[in-house]
Amino acid sequence: MQQRNRRAFLSLAGTAAVGAVAAACGSNTGRPGDPPPSTAMSAGASSSAAAPRVALQQWYHAYGEDGVREAVRGYAGSYPAAEVEVQWNPGDYDSKIVTALQNSAVPDVFEAQVKIDWVRQNQVVPLDDLIAPVKNDFSPAVLAAQTVEGKVYGIPQAADTQVLFYRKSLLQAAGVQPPQTVDELIDAAGKLTKDGVKGLFAGNDGGVGTLTGPLLWSAGLDYLKTGNREVGFEDPRAAAAFSKLHTLNANSSLLLGAPADWSDPSAFIDGLCAMQWTGLWNIPKVRDAFNDDFGVLPFPKLDNSGAPSVPVGAYGAMVNAKSAHVKEAKAFVKWLWIDQTNDQLEFATRFGFHVPARQSLIDRADILHTGPAADVVGLLKDHSHLIGGPVWTQMANTALSDAVAKIAKEGADPVAQTKAAVTVAQAELKRLFG
């Protein structure tokens, strides 16, 4: 009884506090007046003339591209069956979400990538019934990002990936071919480093954050294997791959300390580096700066036993299990991210380059059919890998990240450091699955 009372109190206090904060933060519905009529009614989304419309809170992280915020407000404003208030969340969105999910009914709908601990704590609602009719239309990798033990907890909104951007003219001038192996990448970065220009930029941390996954995949390994029940990098080839990052850091061919980090193309555009590992979303800006003088590549293979790769990440629309309106929130998610295909296509492709989560929408996206964007779509189809995944926990990730940082930046023993990370990841799997 004591436990229940304490929980009830905290739940109430948490709800009141978050509600008050949310109310204070804004009331941006995106609708100056009544919502426009819509013909895009869906099952479960019908509004009753007699019953008052419920109010839903939907959270997004702060997208960098102009126009996205207005667009998602517009989508929410068009929803006929409920009032949907969109909240934009600059800053550390992922931390904010995990905090909100603890004991709060807010937000009702939010974007995220599911984590197994959320499922174990019953913080999110399975959405298999929503996605079932169109499940085969979603790319397997983006669906995997939202799936825990066979159940889907998020409807993928759009897919993002990262690729190696390179200046064709600079490579040509240096007599460098686009690298096909990790050693060729290291060699190219070295040859391209001259006259104040660095060969490669992969983040101010020396590529630890962005290249850990690609290095594993380059060696034919992964974070986890055997249906996420085993650590995927308990292999000497992982240590060998990580040691390549030390070579890159040690030979002064990496750009470090750039004002903007890897996700922003300014270092590449400003001519500070000849190659940059960054996101597909930057293609419009890079094209504006260089016209056709750039190309994109996957992260190269380590050797013939490995493979080239691109990471795939995808936020999905999820429903908070503690929402006071779970049924209505699910209906809204279905309406927006299953039924409204035109909005989904616009969301993915109009404000920057992202790949629609659904194959049928990729086929309809004309801007993804030519040039580097088309190359990236092909790479996603052939070489995509999920970064971490729902079972890859924060603790395991910190251990691996620390190990790779020590190898890359401090020249620590790759085998010992990789083993230390394996031990932590194994302990996490034991905790999760016994």
Added chain:
Amino acid sequence: MTLSRKARDTLAFWGFVGPFLIGLVVFGYLPIGWSLYLSFFDARNTVTPSVFVGLDNYVRMLSDGPFLASLGTFSVFAAFIVPLTFVLSLALALGVHQLKFARAFFRSVFFLPFACSYVVASLIWKTSLFSGVRYGLANSVLGLFGVDPVAWTGTVHPPLYWIVLVTARLWLQLGFYVILFLAALQRIPRHLYEAAWLDGAKSGWQVFRYITLPQLRATSVAVLLLNLINAYQAFDEFYNILGDSRGYPPYGRPPLVYLYYTSLGSGGQDLGRGSAGAMILAMVIALATLLQGRLFRFDRSAS
């Protein structure tokens, strides 16, 4: 009906003190108590855990390499930053105290950075002064001497990132301690200096060593204690200078940043371990403070 004077005083007392007391309890004592409670539970992704684990979280944190490394790193940092801040702030205060004119101006100049946001200062340090590209201020100066751009925050051997962190912290906090020392200097009776002069003490080091410094004992100890606590509580400038959207490197990681990623880091929340770490850190700070207070005999009045 009129209230008695005593009742009015009581009402006024609670009117002024009450809101702050409520704030202290709600935002101070309650979270500390709840954190202590959480530290004995398996509290992953929940603040209302049900699985009691006793001291397991404490054992795990005390055998957790990265956490111990963060404590060790910051003990070294504290041993470095505390005396440095002490000497520089005392020197600046003595300099300003000696001024015959423009004393208020210089007092304001030194104090002004203290009013600056740590986040803003960190971003300026990271992206302008110590940017790793050729147009960063430090690299521009080095460029005049033909030195290639230096990756200040990304160079581990030698650990150049400490230059960025230490200078940011000094710029931000030095002014506060200068003000404390100035206030203390102004409270030293003039007749002590006159007596020393009559006794033949030479102005300069001798007067400073035998008159000024002993008179500053209480303030000096307070400055040292505050400095030490601040060093262990460092978060803002470290998080904003060395952290990025993907996380935080294992080097230059203070305990609070490590605990932040353990308890509130994106994707996972281990509030049991985080709370146990916070309790251990609080005990370390308390112990270090007590030892320092005993070492410098904080309770002894100025002779």
